Amino acid sequence: MCAQFHWNPETYLEEIRAEIPRYDELQRAAVNAIPFAPDRVLELGMGTGETTRVLLDAYPDAWVIGLDSSPEMVFKLRQEYDGVQLARMEDPLPDGPWDLVISVLSVHHLKDDAKRNLFRRVREQSRALVIGDVVKADPQITVIEPGFDFPDTVEELAEWCDGEITWTGDDLAVVRAVYD
Numbered sequence: 001m002c003a004q005f006h007w008n009p010e011t012y013l014e015e016i017r018a019e020i021p022r023y024d025e026l027q028r029a030a031v032n033a034i035p036f037a038p039d040r041v042l043e044l045g046m047g048t049g050e051t052t053r054v055l056l057d058a059y060p061d062a063w064v065i066g067l068d069s070s071p072e073m074v075f076k077l078r079q080e081y082d083g084v085q086l087a088r089m090e091d092p093l094p095d096g097p098w099d100l101v102i103s104v105l106s107v108h109h110l111k112d113d114a115k116r117n118l119f120r121r122v123r124e125q126s127r128a129l130v131i132g133d134v135v136k137a138d139p140q141i142t143v144i145e146p147g148f149d150f151p152d153t154v155e156e157l158a159e160w161c162d163g164e165i166t167w168t169g170d171d172l173a174v175v176r177a178v179y180d
Helices: 012-019 023-032 048-059 071-077 112-125 154-158
Strands: 040-044 064-066 084-086 100-104 128-134 164-169 172-180
Touching: 012 023, 023 048, 023 100, 023 128, 023 164, 023 172, 040 048, 048 064, 048 100, 064 071, 071 084, 084 100, 112 128, 112 154, 154 164
Parallel strands: 040 064, 040 100, 064 084, 100 128
Antiparallel strands: 128 172, 164 172
8 A cells, every 4th residue: 555645644534545546435334344333442554544434433432542653644533532542563562451452554553473473462352353465366456565465365364363353345344253
């Protein structure tokens, strides 16, 4: 995925929707994959807060803490949400337990070992995990930027997090894992 717009909160949504035509469908599919009404939610790679908005529309009583590695995104998000922290997915997770950890269009930025490590850490602190992301597919519709994007097959993601595939669309997919 083109990196030039990822850190600009003012243009992110317009450009991501142009680059990933099924972006809004992916957001809905990820929230639809949530296996139960969560109370405590940790969002990894909060970006512009789109996933949180869709999640809170479906589960208005949920309490969401979000992490993002972009200072610009965090600054902008803190104008809307109190629970936003500047952190990378590779950093220690905020203290759980979490009912749900959710990540949309973020995990593909991690290399395989970092993904497996993240999934292990999530499993230790969460009842469920939902990932909506770009995956390796034929055809590959989303432009993959070498050195920045590291997608895997949806089957690999599901295996690594002990989850199941709940939705696929072109080179996008949602995986859900329930740990309780």
